[in-house]
Amino acid sequence: MASPHIEIPVGDRSVRVSNPDRVYFPDHGYTKRQVVEYFLAVGEGILRATRDRPTTLERWPSGVFEGARLATRGDFRGADAFYQKRVPKGAPDWVPTAEITFPSGRTADEVMPTEPAVIAWAANLGTLTFHPWAVRGDRPDHPDELRIDLDPQPGTGFGDAVRVTLGPVRELLDELGFTGFVKTSGKGGLHVYVRIAPRWTFTEVRRAGIAFAREVERRAPELVTTSWWKEERGARVFIDFNRNVRDATIAAAYSVRPLPHAPVSAPVTWQELPDIAPEDFTVATMPGRFGAVGDPHAAIDDAAFGLEDLLERADRDERDRGLGDLPYPPNHPKMAGEPKRVQPSKDADRRT
CATH class of the missing domain: 3.90.920.10 (DNA primase, PRIM domain)
Incomplete structure (x- = not known):
């Protein structure tokens, strides 16, 4: 029987981890606690990738099991995982947020990591992949x-x-x-x-x-x-x-991807790029690499x-x-100068 919860010290805070023995990756037996501990082991790296950025949380609260389904836009029926674009209700008062504006003009307060405890708190919610915006919270309309x-x-x-x-x-x-x-x-x-x-x-x-x-x-x-x-x-x-x-976001460096072998998005050097494979970097292997060589993106803000x-x-x-503009994603309003968002094989004008 899974233990109800544990408290993990993270800096000056204590982060509650519920059901720490719940298996998140059945193929390898990795538990929720191990996922949280993974994020803390690479905390400096993932915080560098997300610090002060509005961040969507990709949550897999029941883990990554065969047949698990990620909710798609507008279809949450039967989904086992989902994207959290607004700060969850009941978040601790030390979890900062930033207001962002969607293409529709609607706004939302998204989680904005500023310290490792925020990452650990999000991991306890089942967050495997962190999706930071390309902006900082103080300049949400100007990517950096x-x-x-x-x-x-x-x-x-x-x-x-x-x-x-x-x-x-x-x-x-x-x-x-x-x-x-x-x-x-x-x-x-x-x-x-x-x-x-x-x-x-x-x-x-x-x-x-x-x-x-x-x-x-x-x-x-x-x-x-x-x-x-x-x-x-x-x-x-x-x-x-x-x-x-x-x-539009990209999985942050050091995020875990929801695949059976628990791969992670791994910063690498240009020199080692010819000799690596994606499967080299997992929840199990990345902490040792991070401890030995540090973060290849350490100078990214220089x-x-x-x-x-x-x-x-x-x-x-x-x-x-x-050569003019190219199509925007379907969730965007029609933009000035944008070509038709019609699949070429279904475009009657192209076929005539």
């Missing part, structure tokens, strides 16, 4: 991070994402004078973060992200695609430019860069190549 999301499509794999990242992505970063910080997604892809000055709007940051993605695609068209429509992507690595829109060059490239794409 450009996010480059490399998503291998069917017929490609992690090795292809590595080839693109070490090739045209890194070449372009160097040309722009950017310092990029790379991590595994915890699944099959890679993420590259670039800190930017919080001077631009979400729309402008997304526009810069599209310009970056298109330039990478031009350099490696056989490997890379920027097509929003899956039917047009082929066996290539998709650079998801819409990770830079309002209310410099912030400008988007002027990328925005000029976006202007040239439009002026000289006739």
Whole structure:
């Protein structure tokens, strides 16, 4: 029988962990307590990734079991896991929040981690994956991070994402004078973060992200695609430019992903990127790595860069190549200059 709860000291606080012996990952027997202890072992790293950021909590309160289902937008029926976008009722008064505005114009107070105890408290709620916004709580409309999301499509794999990242992505970063910080997604892809000055709007940051993605695609068209429509992507690595829109998030570094072997999103160095595999980094292995080598993203806040060059490239794409905007995600209102959000094979105008 599971013990009712324990108290874990975290700094000056005591965090209550209910049902600590509940098994969250049956394939390996990892319990809720072990998940909480994992987050505390990498606390400096995950706090660096989430500190002062409005953060959506991906909660799996019953663990990751066969057949478990994550709620989708508008459909919570029978779901075993869900995204918590508003601070839960009954949160301790020491859990800070930040007000964010959704694309619909509605607002919400989201959890904003500021100390390891907040991470541990969220983990007790079943949070495995932390999804921070690309903004800080004091400037919620001005991102301070450009996010480059490399998503291998069917017929490609992690090795292809590595080839693109070490090739045209890194070449372009160097040309722009950017310092990029790379991590595994915890699944099959890679993420590259670039800190930017919080001077631009979400729309402008997304526009810069599209310009970056298109330039990478031009350099490696056989490997890379920027097509929003899956039917047009082929066996290539998709650079998801819409990770830079309002209310789009990416799993934070050191987040746990809801897969049977409990993988984590792992910051890595550029030098070790050719020799790693996503399955190398799990709840079991990451604490030892973190203790031995520290956080490869430790310097991520040391410099912030400008988007002027990328925005000029976006202007040239439009002026000289006739390349305008690309589709927004379906939860966004229709944006000025945006093309139709119609799957090409279902677009009557394209078929005629």
